[in-house]
Amino acid sequence: MAGLRVFSARRWRRAIWLGSLVGLSGALWASPALAWAAPALAAQEGQAPAAADPLAAAQSADAPAQRKGLEQWLQTVSAAARSLNYSGVFITQRGDEISTSSLVHYVLPQGHFERIETLDGQRRIMVSLNDEVRTSWPDYRLTLIDNQAGQASFPRLLKTTDGEVDRNYRLERGGLQRCAGFECRVSTLLPRDDLRWGYRLWSLRDSQLLVKAQTLDAAGHVINQVAFTELKVNVAPRQSLVRDSLHQPPGYAVEQMKVVPVSLQSQGWALSSPVPGFKTVGVFRRSMSVGSKPSEVLQWLLSDGLASVSIFVQPAADLSEPVAPEQRVGGTLALSRRIGDSWLTVMGAVPERTLRRISEAIVRVQ
Numbered sequence: 001m002a003g004l005r006v007f008s009a010r011r012w013r014r015a016i017w018l019g020s021l022v023g024l025s026g027a028l029w030a031s032p033a034l035a036w037a038a039p040a041l042a043a044q045e046g047q048a049p050a051a052a053d054p055l056a057a058a059q060s061a062d063a064p065a066q067r068k069g070l071e072q073w074l075q076t077v078s079a080a081a082r083s084l085n086y087s088g089v090f091i092t093q094r095g096d097e098i099s100t101s102s103l104v105h106y107v108l109p110q111g112h113f114e115r116i117e118t119l120d121g122q123r124r125i126m127v128s129l130n131d132e133v134r135t136s137w138p139d140y141r142l143t144l145i146d147n148q149a150g151q152a153s154f155p156r157l158l159k160t161t162d163g164e165v166d167r168n169y170r171l172e173r174g175g176l177q178r179c180a181g182f183e184c185r186v187s188t189l190l191p192r193d194d195l196r197w198g199y200r201l202w203s204l205r206d207s208q209l210l211v212k213a214q215t216l217d218a219a220g221h222v223i224n225q226v227a228f229t230e231l232k233v234n235v236a237p238r239q240s241l242v243r244d245s246l247h248q249p250p251g252y253a254v255e256q257m258k259v260v261p262v263s264l265q266s267q268g269w270a271l272s273s274p275v276p277g278f279k280t281v282g283v284f285r286r287s288m289s290v291g292s293k294p295s296e297v298l299q300w301l302l303s304d305g306l307a308s309v310s311i312f313v314q315p316a317a318d319l320s321e322p323v324a325p326e327q328r329v330g331g332t333l334a335l336s337r338r339i340g341d342s343w344l345t346v347m348g349a350v351p352e353r354t355l356r357r358i359s360e361a362i363v364r365v366q
Contacts (some may be wrong), residue, residue, distance in 0.1 A: 094330030165305035223331030309348035
């Protein structure tokens, strides 16, 4: 096929592993970059459930924080991201790495539409309609189809709605600051223990749409951040953009990712001891054909309501290249080790002690 780079099965398997490690980490601001192949392709040259009634419970950001709990407020923030029409440009900083992307989000009769395109580095276009996500790499004339099970994206925030956030964090309201041309309310989420980081958030005063988010270490230093530099709210949907984005470009190779929710018990894994505040919020088996050989990865998601930890399990025999036992990008750490015939990677933007505690507690139960 003209213009398409052909990857061997070995390189595809490596792409799958690297992509799962980075694309599905579930960090607070993670762009909804779809999953397994993306980072590896770049090397070759970013949903949480929305509130049931979006914005119905919205209150003014200037109301005293005591009038609503932290989780209720975060539900409003996430609902705004789900329910409004907006477009803009945002930057993501993880350690020394900075990337820029454009974003368009519309609420259409057929559902929620979102389009994100990287503006620097490897070109990547992610288009989602409801749960289906299509990620295309024009340079490789390749499209990967996946769904958003277990993924979250900026400017959405909340990952669980069972009271975990209020038990793990407390809210401090700050003053007003301008961000991306808007007057925003600054709020700080302080952890109640040393097993999680804190967050500083900038949200619009009216809708409370999130405009900027920072992850803070124990000393209050910024580890990672994501922020709109340009933002337009309540924009009219551009039907031509929607139509063109949903049309599959001719001449592209198309790969389909299969995502199946499974129970942790059926997969034979468990935690020998719980980590305070973190609960299982999803277990998925992700598979796709790599050449003529199927490849499969188990993804196990833990969350405290905001912070996420992803555990990836795959057959050790599928790894054709050595994997470093530790890898770090900004505040995101990945720990890898072998248990029997399986290779585990535990990854998250949480304190190192938390990640090690989770990693050491993983056991095989069958």
